[in-house]
Amino acid sequence: MSVTAAQVKELRQKTGVGMMECKKALTETGGDIEKAILYLRERGMSRAAKKADRVTAEGLVKVVISDDQTAGSVVEVNCETDFVSKNEDFIKFIDQVAKLALDNSVNDIDQLKALDMDGKSVGDTLTSLIATIGENLNLRRVATLKAANGVVSGYTHMGGRIGTLVLLEGATGEDVQEVGKDLAMHAAAASPRYLKSDDVNPAEVEQEKELGKKKLLEQGKPENMIEKILVGQINKFYKEICLVEQAFVKDPNYTVKKLVDEKGKGAELSAYVRFQLGEGIEKKQENFAEEVAAQLKS
CATH class of the missing domain: 3.30.479.20 (Elongation factor Ts, dimerisation domain)
Incomplete structure (x- = not known):
């Protein structure tokens, strides 16, 4: 049978082994992913394949x-x-x-x-x-x-x-x-998440507005003032997450945009x-005391 690119990609993701080796393993095992993993483990790639599901953070x-x-x-x-x-x-x-x-x-x-x-x-x-x-x-x-x-x-x-x-x-x-x-x-x-306000996901802005509105209503703010207050809150939100609008860390009197405008020579x-490093990777939480207790019980 012919091996597809999707099969090679899946095997590669599961084992960390190179494309050519994955293709060869799938060809030798008739396209069976599990057999291909075993094939790799029986050969020079075995140590890498066994470690492929370990968390790397x-x-x-x-x-x-x-x-x-x-x-x-x-x-x-x-x-x-x-x-x-x-x-x-x-x-x-x-x-x-x-x-x-x-x-x-x-x-x-x-x-x-x-x-x-x-x-x-x-x-x-x-x-x-x-x-x-x-x-x-x-x-x-x-x-x-x-x-x-x-x-x-x-x-x-x-x-x-x-x-x-x-x-x-x-x-x-x-x-x-x-x-x-x-x-x-x-x-x-400063950990900016976006370059400028135009880049921010509109859904994220709407969510921020809804949260802000809910808090303002809970505080008893009059509804005719809420929209004006929200404008200020969203502008503050942009200044926190957008690089060009953030206060420059070495001199908060400058925004990043102002710094570039004045000192960037055009x-x-x-x-x-x-x-x-490791952002977005879920790390395994180790509990040494529990691990020792489990060992003593076994």
């Missing part, structure tokens, strides 16, 4: 910027424990992956996994590293920003737990680079990326 976020500061990439690679994030092989891998992302302007994780790394694909190299280190690893996400006529700046915070990129388009030079560095640092500290803040 630790790791590193790596930021790299081109020498001319016109492009930058940020990648997140996860592992199971903080101990492995300090492993030399793990660090070397993420350094190489980030450089490949930058050199190839990658914004897609599958594209990144398919790139060549010392004669093997990035995905297959990752699988081999899983077997070597003994923990599940995950190349989770990647983003690249490029300037047509501008500057890309980056910042890494807390030893690789947060990484940011910002793109200032329309001007170059040391002054613009300095503003870019400040904004990349600001994005790490540049415009047109994009940003912020990766925080």
